[in-house]
Amino acid sequence: MLASDDDILGQAEVWRRAGKGVAVATVVETWGSAPRPTGSHLVIDDEGHFLGSVSGGCVEGEVVTEAMDVISDGKPRVLEFGVADETAWRVGLSCGGRIRVYVERVD
Amino acid sequence: MRLDLLAELNAARAERRAAVLVTALEGGAQRLVRAEAIGDDALAEQIDAALRSGKSGMVEKDGSSWFLTVQVPPVRLIVIGAVHITQALAPIARLAGFDMTIVDPRTAFATPERFPDTPVIADWPETVLPPMKLDRYTAMACFTHDPKIDDPALEQALAAECFYIGALGSRKTHGKRLERLREKGFSSEQTDRIRAPIGLDIGAVTPAEIAVSVLGEIILALRKKSLRTEKPA
Numbered sequence: 001m002l003a004s005d006d007d008i009l010g011q012a013e014v015w016r017r018a019g020k021g022v023a024v025a026t027v028v029e030t031w032g033s034a035p036r037p038t039g040s041h042l043v044i045d046d047e048g049h050f051l052g053s054v055s056g057g058c059v060e061g062e063v064v065t066e067a068m069d070v071i072s073d074g075k076p077r078v079l080e081f082g083v084a085d086e087t088a089w090r091v092g093l094s095c096g097g098r099i100r101v102y103v104e105r106v107d
Numbered sequence: 108m109r110l111d112l113l114a115e116l117n118a119a120r121a122e123r124r125a126a127v128l129v130t131a132l133e134g135g136a137q138r139l140v141r142a143e144a145i146g147d148d149a150l151a152e153q154i155d156a157a158l159r160s161g162k163s164g165m166v167e168k169d170g171s172s173w174f175l176t177v178q179v180p181p182v183r184l185i186v187i188g189a190v191h192i193t194q195a196l197a198p199i200a201r202l203a204g205f206d207m208t209i210v211d212p213r214t215a216f217a218t219p220e221r222f223p224d225t226p227v228i229a230d231w232p233e234t235v236l237p238p239m240k241l242d243r244y245t246a247m248a249c250f251t252h253d254p255k256i257d258d259p260a261l262e263q264a265l266a267a268e269c270f271y272i273g274a275l276g277s278r279k280t281h282g283k284r285l286e287r288l289r290e291k292g293f294s295s296e297q298t299d300r301i302r303a304p305i306g307l308d309i310g311a312v313t314p315a316e317i318a319v320s321v322l323g324e325i326i327l328a329l330r331k332k333s334l335r336t337e338k339p340a
Contacts, residue, residue: 009120013113024108028132028174029165039163039176076135102132102174106108 008052012043012106021046022106023067027054027099031082034097046071054101055081067103076104112139116178123180123242127154130174150175180244181206182270182329187232187260188250189216192275195318196248197225203322205246210235212256232260241267246325248305249274258287265297271328273302273321302328 009024016022025042027034035056042052042060044067054063059081066079082098112128116139119126125142129150140148145155153166154175163177184200186193189211200207201224209227211217217229228235236259241247247264249257252275264272265288276284281303288298306320307327 009113010117013110013117016110016113024113026163026174026176037162038165076132078132102130104108104130104135106110106113 008041008043011051015043015045015049016106021071023070023103024106025054025063025067025101025103028078028102029100030097031099032097034099036099044068044071055099059099059101063101063103070103070105074105074107076102078102108137112137115139116176120178120180123240123244125158125177125179127157127178128176129154130176132172132174180242183208183245184325185210185236185239185241185245185247185260185264186250187211187247187257188275189213189218189221189227190250191314192250192317192321194221195315196321197222199318199322201225203326205325208239210260211251232256232263236260236263241269243268243270245269246271246328247273248321248325250305252276252280254284254287258284261288261301262291262293265293265300271302271325272300273305273324275305276303278304 012022012024023044025044027036027038027040030038036053040052040054042050042054042063044050044064048064050060050064053060063079066077070077079101080098081101116126116128119141127140128137129140130137140154142158145151148154150166150168150173153168157164157166157175157177158179161177161179163175166173166175182205184205184207186196186207186209189209193209197207207225209217209222209225210230210232212229212231214229217227219227241263245267247260247269249260251257257274261272261274274281274284285298289295302324306317307323309320311317311320
């Protein structure tokens with residue numbers, strides 16, 4: 001079954017109430033052909049479990065890695081991905097789009 | 108994000124209430140604004156526009172920028188009539204992400220055997236619908252073409268400004284239906300919102316094809332216009 005936005009933010013709450021460290025990643029801006037619309041969520045727990053998506057699978061790995069740092073230091077971050085920045089970023093979007101993702105800890 | 112804001116956002120969704128989470132990307136300050144309390148907020152205008160479009164996005168005011176996470180209720184589909192078309196509509200509506208419920212007082216039609224994966228309520232619309240609290244995030248399709256069953260449902264859908272209201276029946280049947288609704292006090296502006304004959308004109312013949320044309324019409328109503336501008340002037 002596909003996860004709807006309900007399940008995704010609901011899962012973040014369930015994880016947090018169970019005492020896990022949790023981060024929420026949100027697509028805040030997109031340019032060009034982006035796979036997931038603005039407002040899409042990916043939620044991550046401190047063991048690297050995740051639900052939802054911010055791209056077609058291209059950058060989730062990187063977002064999960066960054067989320068681990070956000071969970072440990074509590075500082076929100078804005079990540080940017082896209083082919084335009086391929087020299088600056090380790091991962092990019094094969095579709096040619098560009099996205100900004102806001103990652104924050106659930107406190 | 109504070110856990111209490113996340114919990115409030117999840118609770119609003121469960122209660123079918125619209126809400127917007129406002130986040131300052133610089134600094135991370137956040138607040139949750141419920142649809143009924145927009146007036147008090149510094150970003151009232153921007154939040155109202157975001158709720159109308161139903162889309163999350165960045166907004167700017169006085170040189171600062173915020174991200175608005177817009178949450179509008181999940182779209183429901185209520186089908187009156189547990190008929191053959193409904194049997195075809197149930198699986199495709201579920202595939203397209205609609206939360207569908209079937210209402211039909213005729214117990215021979217409204218059985219779980221005929222609808223293994225979709226809630227079926229074997230009772231009259233006037234009993235079933237009021238507690239369901241129809242709203243602008245609800246679509247209604249009436250398939251019985253029995254006025255005793257369809258009419259009370261249509262009256263409630265019109266009053267609640269459901270974003271899609273469709274009713275099966277020929278132009279002649281629909282003409283008589285409109286006369287009855289006008290006698291009940293509905294304006295022609297209101298009754299014009301009823302899609303009849305129901306479904307997009309794709310030349311549908313079989314029950315399954317009619318189901319596809321109806322689902323297409325519902326998606327058109329949902330995606331091509333803002334839900335909140337559906338309100339009759």
